[in-house]
């Protein structure tokens with residue numbers, strides 16, 4: 001792994017400091033504990049590539065495992081502390097250099113840093129005067145036991161001393177809200193993640209052709225991600241050809257591309273911890289069949305309408321509704337649904353063909369946190385929020401339907417799956433499509449695949 005200033009560069013230390021100060025203010029008389037992500041094993045003693053915890057990264061920029069941040073809003077001193085792995089030349093020869101407590105304190109501007117081995121001894125004392133502890137339960141049993149210890153001590157001594165923790169709150173209660181509104185450094189990282197994602201798509205699209213494998217498109221895409229400086233994919237790449245496009249989280253990528261197939265490619269590069277997330281659907285042979293094109297045009301129109309709806313003051317629900325209206329009208333034009341459009345929307349008739357939502361927040365996590373509904377109200381978009389717009393239509397083949405499900409209507413779309421996904425930044429007066437460099441219009445997509453004139 002490169003130095004801390006390498007992969008995760010571009011964000012000055014004062015940005016993390018400012019974020020911590022804001023959390024400390026919001027904590028009031030509470031404390032927050034954020035452990036590093038665990039080291040995960042893929043089999044026996046082979047580790048999965050380490051992915052730092054998004055929340056700990058958001059507040060420190062620190063990316064080593066076996067670390068923990070303590071924030072103490074109630075305290076006059078030692079308000080921000082880090083526990084980190086101690087220097088250890090022998091261990092560092094195996095798994096790379098460690099910053100160690102002294103350098104971690106200097107570099108990350110925390111008030112104190114200690115070896116992680118001192119956590120059991122120090123943490124209960126550090127929490128003794130917090131009224132609330134912001135900590136995610138059910139994740140890290142060893143740290144959770146220390147939180148429970150602090151709560152139990154407060155319960156037994158609290159009535160005499162009148163202080164101590166009484167409740168545990170999820171850190172997301174504070175952090176999710178902050179992370180919803182992206183700062184300039186975050187938007188810069190997202191732009192780069194989307195740029196690299198677009199490069200990956202270009203590589204994969206130009207490599208497509210009959211007889212090639214879904215896995216080969218994945219290889220081209222992910223090679224471009226690494227070549228362009230991404231850490232790798234932000235989530236498992238989906239290359240679904242033919243009916244595989246109807247499986248929303250298809251990740252086997254093990255089929256050959258048939259000459260008449262569409263391919264649904266959904267992927268995102270992770271750059272400096274931030275995720276891109278784009279989907280394009282294109283014909284393997286460079287030509288849409290009439291049925292494929294008809295479905296594609298409906299989804300593309302829904303994408304454009306939903307993107308058009310994004311601006312400050314509207315809700316994610318409004319964006320979804322804009323897509324659903326076009327998809328429903330389109331399903332009627334395709335002859336799949338019939339009736340009145342409002343009645344069909346009212347009973348969510350689209351759901352059989354569009355079973356997911358149109359948008360999710362995008363950031364350090366592909367599905368970034370943040371409540372879509374707050375205090376019973378749909379949240380209104382604000383400048384600085386970043387969301388995906390990803391309508392789709394999926395005509396699951398009859399053979400894959402529930403045995404007791406309604407028989408598939410008589411239409412020529414069976415087995416077709418189309419999704420088109422863009423990443424959108426809410427601006428002060430509208431929206432900026434971060435992924436606009438990658439065309440969505442059917443003819444432009446065909447041109448990218450390089451297959452105009454291809455006769456099937």
Ligand code: GLY
Nearest residue numbers: 235266267277390
């Ligand atoms: N690939 C995950 C998503 O689009 O939400």
Ligand code: MN
Nearest residue numbers: 266267277278
């Ligand atoms: Mn996606």
Ligand code: MN
Nearest residue numbers: 277388390421
């Ligand atoms: Mn998405």
